[in-house]
Amino acid sequence: xxxxxxxxxxxxxxxxxxxxxxxxxxxxxxxxxxxxxxxxxxxxxxxxxxxxxxxxxxxxxxxxxxxxxxxxxxxxxxxxxxxxxxxxxxxxxxxxxxxxxxxxxxxxxxxxxxxxxxxxxxxxxxxxxxxxxxxxxxxxxxxxxxxxxxxxxxxxxxxxxxxxxxxxxxxxxxxxxxxxxxxxxxxxxxxxxxxxxxxxxxxxxxxxxxxxxxxxxxxxxxxxxxxxxxxxxxxxxxxx
Numbered sequence: 001x002x003x004x005x006x007x008x009x010x011x012x013x014x015x016x017x018x019x020x021x022x023x024x025x026x027x028x029x030x031x032x033x034x035x036x037x038x039x040x041x042x043x044x045x046x047x048x049x050x051x052x053x054x055x056x057x058x059x060x061x062x063x064x065x066x067x068x069x070x071x072x073x074x075x076x077x078x079x080x081x082x083x084x085x086x087x088x089x090x091x092x093x094x095x096x097x098x099x100x101x102x103x104x105x106x107x108x109x110x111x112x113x114x115x116x117x118x119x120x121x122x123x124x125x126x127x128x129x130x131x132x133x134x135x136x137x138x139x140x141x142x143x144x145x146x147x148x149x150x151x152x153x154x155x156x157x158x159x160x161x162x163x164x165x166x167x168x169x170x171x172x173x174x175x176x177x178x179x180x181x182x183x184x185x186x187x188x189x190x191x192x193x194x195x196x197x198x199x200x201x202x203x204x205x206x207x208x209x210x211x212x213x214x215x216x217x218x219x220x221x222x223x224x225x226x227x228x229x230x231x232x233x234x235x236x237x238x239x240x
Contacts, residue, residue: 002137002165003039003074003107003219030236033058033067035093037083039075039108043221047229053236061092069102069236072109072127074164074219077117077136080108081125090127097129102212102239104232110208110215111136111167118170129213131173138168138217139201152180152207155227161206161218168217169205180207180216212239 036057
């Protein structure tokens, strides 16, 4: 079950570094939908709302009308795939994304936006849009969830990233921009025990952008640092 918070270790909640409401920048708040069939819906909606966006939860095709951006939260990617098809959302979502709708996916949302999955189940589908191959649960089981400060292109200072049964990006297409890589996901005690200088996950890609699409394998919505969401809101504003 990738990206699910169930039975996850206690994760730190960091104070927000800065919150810039859109009202200070523009008189028109963007309409951003949050796919609300599974995952961290409330957490993403809360952050987006704090930034001045008008947030709409999306559970049926009619609710997609008028949105200017879409957030696909973490959860379990195979279940999410089944639900978007069951709710008749898969086709409309693919069409909107292919047509240029800005979208941001975190954890399972990253998997949903990927064109290819290295270890997909036989019937698993994605919405696509990002020219990359991802691997589900790449960092291990729920108990292997971890936190790390990473360097994120376009952001000043380190970003505290929370990884919960997270995917990573294995292959990228020519048009994909790499925004962040993990330093080392192996616990220090494990590296010392096995004489390792760095773990096999070191250097793996965990954040990308391609045009109006943004994706992270970690969960910025739970840390109190709003900068990734600010970046996405700015993408939405630029495309609106």
